[in-house]
Amino acid sequence: MGSYVLSRLAQAVVVLLAVAFITFLLLHLSGDPALLLMPPDATRAQVIEFRTQMGFDRPFFEQFFQFLGRILSGDLGYSWRFQEPVLPLVLERLPATALLAVTALIFSLIIAIPVGVISAVKRDTPIDNASMVLALLGQSIPGFWIGIMLIFLFSVKLGWLPTSGWETPQSIILPAVTLGLALVGRNARLVRSSMLEVLGEDYVKAARAKGLSEWRVVNHHALKNALLPVVTVVGLELGILLGGTVVIEVVFAWPGIGMLSVQAVTGRDYPIVQAVILLSAVLFTLTNLAVDLLYTRIDPRIGYK
Amino acid sequence: MALMTDDKPDDVALAVSNLHTTIGTGPGAVRGVDGVSFTVRRGEIFGIAGESGSGKSMTAFSILRLLPTRGRISEGSILFKGEELTTLSEAGMRKLRGDRIAMIFQDPMTSLNPVFTVGSQISEAILQHRRMSATQAQAEAIRLMEIVEIPDAASRYSAFPHQFSGGMRQRIMIAMALSCAPDLLIADEPTTALDVTVEKQIIGFLQKLRRETGVAIMLITHNLNLLAENSDRIAIMYAGQIVELAPTSEIFANPRHPYTQALLNSMPRGHISQQRLVPLAGVPPRIVGKRSGCSFAPRCPMAQELCTTVPELRDCGVGHSARCWFVEGSPRHDK
C-alpha cells in the first residue's frame, strides 16, 4: 500500500520534470528566448542585458537547471503587459476556473449517472435508445453553440440569468450547465457501458440469489463497481478543465485561466502563456495523482496486486 | 445412500415437472431446458451431470427464477415445498432466494463482490431475511464463518475477497448460503475451480450440512467421480433434457443410456475435478426449433433408423429411467 503511494508520487515527479523540460524546449524553439520574453518595444540593449541576466548565453543544460530552479522558487517571469510577476496573476484566475470546472462536473454527473444506470438496466428498450441518441447528440453539438442558445433563452428572452461575468452567484449557472452538458453525453455512455459489464458479473447474480431487491443489487452491488472506471475518467476531465476552458470562458466572459490565456496569446504575452502551460500540466498531474490515491480508498484491490 | 421410492409429500423439497426454459423468442429461441422433470428430497444430494451447454445451470437458474434477460420459463411447473414457483410473484421469489433456497456458484473468485468486505456480504444476506440488528448480524456472520472453519473469523470479517484463497472464498459463499438455514441448496459446480484437496473439504461441508440440517442439495458438476461418492441420485443431462435418471449406485452399476455409458467409459481415473466431460467426439447440439429425433443420435454408436423419432423417457428399473429407444433390449455398451 505504502509502496504504491510512493511509486505513484515518484511517477508524478518524473512527469512534472518532463513537463518542465518540454516547456523549456518550447521557449528555445523560437530561437531567441530573450526576445520572446521581452516586450516587443524593448531596446536592443535591454534585450542583451536580459539575455545575460537570465543566462540565455550559458550551455543548454545549465540553462535548463537554472530554469528549473526559477520555476521551483515560484519565479515564472514578469508580464510586461500587466506589469506584474506572472505567477500571482495566473493563480488569481484559478479559483474562477476551478469553481466552474467542479460545478460543471458535478452537474454532468448528477445527470449522467442516473441516465447511464437506467439505460443499462433498461438495455435495448426505447428509454435506453432515446437516452443514448441524446447522449451522442450532446457530445457532438459544440459547446459555444449550446452556450449561445442558453444565453439567448435564459438571459435575453426570459431574463432569468445574467448573460456573462461572475458578479452574482447565479452567474455560474449558464457556463456550468453549458460545460456540463458537453460532458453528460460521454459520461452517461461510460456509466452505461461500465454498468452493463458489471451487471453480467457473477457477484451480481450472487447478490440476486441472496434475495436482495433489484434496487439494492443495482445501486449497491453493481453501481459501486461500475463507478470505478468513471472515477478515472472524471479525474482526467477535471484535470483538463482546470487548465481553463477557453471557449466557454470567452463566451460567458468568465474571468478564469482560459480567458487569461486568450488575452495572453493575443497580446503576445509569452510569460503568461508559459505559466498557464506549466500550471495546467501541474494541475493535471496532481489531479491524476489525487484520483489514483483516492482509488486506493474505493477499490480495495489496488495496492495488493 | 438410502433409496426412497415412495415419496411422502413432506419429504419432497423440490418437484420440477416438464420444465421448459427458452432463451429468446420466435424461431431462433434456444431450448436451454426442454422438458425436464425430477424431484429432490429432504436431506438428499441430487446430482446433475452433463457436458457444457446441456442445460444444468439453466435448470438451476429457472428454479431461482434468475434467468438471463431474454430467458423465460415457457412451460412446466416447479413445486418447492408444495408452492408453485413458476407463477409466484417477484416479491415472493425474493423472499425465498437466499432464505429457503440458497445457491453457490462455480467460481468463488468472481461470485463475491470485490469492493465489499466478506463479512458485510454475509451480514447482508442475514439482514435481508431475518429480524436482527446490524451488530447481531455481524456476530451471526462471524459464527457462520467459524462453522465453515475460516481461521480467525472475527478479524477476517472485515477482509476483502481478494485477501482469501479460492477455497476460503467458496467457504464464505457456503457461510452465506447457510445464513438462513435453507431447505434447498443449489450448488452449481461448486468445486470446478478448486483443486482436489479443497474440493474434498468443500464437499465435506455439504455432506455435513445435509446430515445436520436435512437440507436438500442439488449438486451440479462435470465430475462423475464426485457424484459417485457424494450423491444419492443422479440425472444425466444432454441438450436440455434428462437422458437418464437413477439412484447413484444404479447409474454406475447399470447405466442404460448410450450417453451415460460413454460418460462412464471416459471417466478419468482418480479425481481430476477440472476435467470437463468430453466422452465422445463432437459437441452436444444447441436445440433451436423442433427436435428431429434423438438429440444424441449424431454421436451415438448405436443410432438406428428408429432414432430419427424423438424418444421418451422410459422406466427401466426401480427409480430408474432413460431416454432411448433401445433401453429395454439394449445390451450394456462396454468396450
Ligand SMILES: Nc1ncnc2c1ncn2[C@@H]1O[C@H](COP(=O)(O)OP(=O)(O)OP(=O)(O)O)[C@@H](O)[C@H]1O
Ligand atoms: N445468457 C445466455 N444467452 C443465450 N444462451 C444461453 C445463455 N446462457 C446459456 N445459454 C444457452 O443455454 C443452453 C444451456 O446452457 P447452460 O448454461 O444451462 O449449460 P450448462 O449445462 O450449465 O453448461 P456448463 O457446464 O458450461 O455450465 C446452452 O445452449 C447455452 O448456449
Ligand code: SF4
Ligand atoms: S435413441 Fe437412438 S440415438 Fe438416441 S441414444 Fe438411443 S440408440 Fe442412441
Ligand SMILES: [Mg+2]
Ligand atoms: Mg453451467
